[in-house]
Amino acid sequence: MNIPERIAVRLPQLVFPSSEVVLYNHNRVPKLGFVPFLTHKRHLGLGLGFSKKMSSSMENCHVDVQNKLEVVRPATEVYAQEAIEALKAGKVIAVPTDTLYGFACDACSLEAVNRIYEMKGRKHTSPLAICVGDVSQIQHFAVTEYLPHGLLDSLLPGPVTVILRRGESSALEKSLNPGLDSVGVRVPDCNFIRVVARGLGKAVALTSANLSGQPSSLCIKDFENLWNRCAYVYDGGVLPSSRAGSTIVDLTRPGKYKILRPGSAKEETLAILEKHSLVEEAPAI
Numbered sequence: 001m002n003i004p005e006r007i008a009v010r011l012p013q014l015v016f017p018s019s020e021v022v023l024y025n026h027n028r029v030p031k032l033g034f035v036p037f038l039t040h041k042r043h044l045g046l047g048l049g050f051s052k053k054m055s056s057s058m059e060n061c062h063v064d065v066q067n068k069l070e071v072v073r074p075a076t077e078v079y080a081q082e083a084i085e086a087l088k089a090g091k092v093i094a095v096p097t098d099t100l101y102g103f104a105c106d107a108c109s110l111e112a113v114n115r116i117y118e119m120k121g122r123k124h125t126s127p128l129a130i131c132v133g134d135v136s137q138i139q140h141f142a143v144t145e146y147l148p149h150g151l152l153d154s155l156l157p158g159p160v161t162v163i164l165r166r167g168e169s170s171a172l173e174k175s176l177n178p179g180l181d182s183v184g185v186r187v188p189d190c191n192f193i194r195v196v197a198r199g200l201g202k203a204v205a206l207t208s209a210n211l212s213g214q215p216s217s218l219c220i221k222d223f224e225n226l227w228n229r230c231a232y233v234y235d236g237g238v239l240p241s242s243r244a245g246s247t248i249v250d251l252t253r254p255g256k257y258k259i260l261r262p263g264s265a266k267e268e269t270l271a272i273l274e275k276h277s278l279v280e281e282a283p284a285i
Contacts, residue, residue: 075192075234084199096236097188101217107205127177129184131206133198143167148276156187163250
């Protein structure tokens with residue numbers, strides 16, 4: 001089990017009221033563990049430093065002021081409940097994660113899931129990943145018993161998507177990724193989306209905030225043409241990640257792993273997998 005270490009972050013006062021911007025340091029940790037915008041956890045067990053790649057960059061992403069007033073909100077605790085209610089109402093919202101901006105909706109709402117496919121121009125044959133607030137919640141949506149003890153806690157929260165067996169007892173609706181017996185699961189190292197997922201009490205469907213086939217988004221300006229399709233756009237500033245997205249690793253076979261996308265944390269992920277005695281799945285011949 002890794003030990004969280006809070007990193008001091010000073011947030012710039014952008015276009016938001018000064019009352020919404022609070023300075024935090026290691027001596028003043030908020031009671032709910034929630035830092036405005038993004039908060040990152042340092043993984044220590046292997047000295048691999050996921051947090052280096054995820055250190056916060058709160059540069060302003062210049063957008064039209066009128067548009068901001070209509071749909072854009074700061075990704076802070078103040079607006080978390082609003083985001084939760086939007087998801088419960090079957091709406092789509094845009095949120096920051098520890099890698100890219102994403103579109104999110106209630107994974108159990110077929111209408112909302114279809115709306116994400118339609119707004120992205122994404123084929124329904126391309127599955128959506130889910131996001132949960134805590135590693136302990138994964139067992140409700142996927143099979144985890146066959147995984148080495150502590151593996152998921154070492155990988156997550158972090159910039160990794162784990163592909164797991166869905167299982168017959170999964171709480172996911174059959175309408176999500178029909179025909180697939182596996183599901184991609186994320187626990188981003190980002191407080192805002194994790195608080196929203198906890199508040200929803202169900203899995204959140206999550207995919208990158210962009211048109212299918214277009215570059216991923218590191219700031220809300222990057223997908224401004226899609227704002228009008230969202231109930232709200234939550235602004236966490238310019239994300240410090242590359243556009244590589246999360247590292248995707250298939251863990252559906254006991255004792256084996258397969259990297260499906262290198263993403264932004266391949267080397268760190270490989271080291272954790274090897275530490276837990278997993279071996280790479282041989283390529284199909």
